[in-house]
Amino acid sequence: MKKSVLFLVFFITVIFSSCEKxxxxxxxxxxxxxxxxxxxxxEGAKAGSFTIDKGTLVLQALEFDGRxxxxxxxxxxxxxxxxxxxxxxxxxANQKVEYDIxxxxxxxxxxxxxxxVESENALCFEGRFQRGPxxxxxxxxxxxxxxxxxxxAKNNQGIDQIVISKDNPLKAKIIVNVPSxxxxxxxxxxxxxxxxxxxxxxxxxxxxxxxxDIFNLLAxxxxxxxxxxxx
Numbered sequence: 001m002k003k004s005v006l007f008l009v010f011f012i013t014v015i016f017s018s019c020e021k022x023x024x025x026x027x028x029x030x031x032x033x034x035x036x037x038x039x040x041x042x043e044g045a046k047a048g049s050f051t052i053d054k055g056t057l058v059l060q061a062l063e064f065d066g067r068x069x070x071x072x073x074x075x076x077x078x079x080x081x082x083x084x085x086x087x088x089x090x091x092x093a094n095q096k097v098e099y100d101i102x103x104x105x106x107x108x109x110x111x112x113x114x115x116x117v118e119s120e121n122a123l124c125f126e127g128r129f130q131r132g133p134x135x136x137x138x139x140x141x142x143x144x145x146x147x148x149x150x151x152x153a154k155n156n157q158g159i160d161q162i163v164i165s166k167d168n169p170l171k172a173k174i175i176v177n178v179p180s181x182x183x184x185x186x187x188x189x190x191x192x193x194x195x196x197x198x199x200x201x202x203x204x205x206x207x208x209x210x211x212x213d214i215f216n217l218l219a220x221x222x223x224x225x226x227x228x229x230x231x
Contacts, residue, residue, distance in 0.1 A: 027100035028164055030230075032062075032172045034086035034093060039127070039178040043187050050190050052127035052139070052178050055088035058120050060146070062097075063112035068104045083117045088176055106162045109153040111174070111228055116146040123222075125178065129190050129204060137195065141218060142207040149226060156231035164230075173229045181225040184217045 039052040061079040068074070078099065086093040116122025123143040130136050153172070155162050164170060193211045195202040206214050 026166070027102055028166050028169070029098055030101050030164065030170055030172055032097040032099070032174065033091055034088055034097075034174050035091045036088035036125075036176045037178055037180075038089070039182055041182075041187055041190075048132065048187065048191070049130045050127065050139070050187060051130075052125050052141070052182070053089060054126040055176060055178070056121075056124045057084075057086045057088055057174075057176065058116055058122055059084040059086075059113055060117055061114040063114075064099065064101070065110045065112070066101070066106045067108045068106055071102065071104045074102050074104075083120065085120070101164055103165050104163075106164060108160050109162055109228075109230070111151050111153060111172075113149045113151065113174070113226070114146075115149060116144065118146070122146060123176070131191070137202050137204055139190070139204045140206065141215075142205065143219065143222070144208065145219070149223060151226055151228050153228040153230055156229060162230045170230045173231065175227055175229065177225045177227060181218055181221050183221060185214055189214055 034057055036055045039050070041050040043049070059080060060083055061077060062084075063077045064075065066074040076099070080095070082095065084093060084095060084097065121142045121144045123141070125141040127139045128136050129139050151174075152160065153162060154160060162170070190204070193204045193206070193214065196205050196210060197203075205211065206218065208215055
């Protein structure tokens, strides 16, 4: 009788342990979305205004690195055979980005983003500088450097711990914070920026050849201007 009870307890323990293990390995589909926070500078009607409200992001690959207390840590690399191109202002990408990720409580999730390809800018933002009531000039920021950015993800409360569960569907949102990117750029710098003739009109281009003083300020802020939220 005692042996039967011990065997039953052992059997139940094994069953529960097996179920718990399956729960940690059972995947949940998580979609990835790409977007941006727009920028609006306004110093009054006479001083003008500056807006950045369009953007594109190009990725060559994405790496996921998740650390769990229970269950194994989870890591994968996803290379895109056709570079991922996302319109940040519309949240539309040229391909669906979705991965099966094991359930569990992740104490830390980091994404490593491989930005850019040889043929296209890694990042491009578009906007306009309103110099007066009837005087508007387009502004384009071009970032053509291929590099990797590692970003620690947060949940929607700004905490590192992220719970991935079939009972709690999540979307991973990769967001470029344009106001943070332009934090050290003021209206005076935009007003005094060098202009270029394009399609019969003037345009302000900010890249590693034109308006390099502004470009260097933006490039130095890139690590701080991209964040990831699972919600």
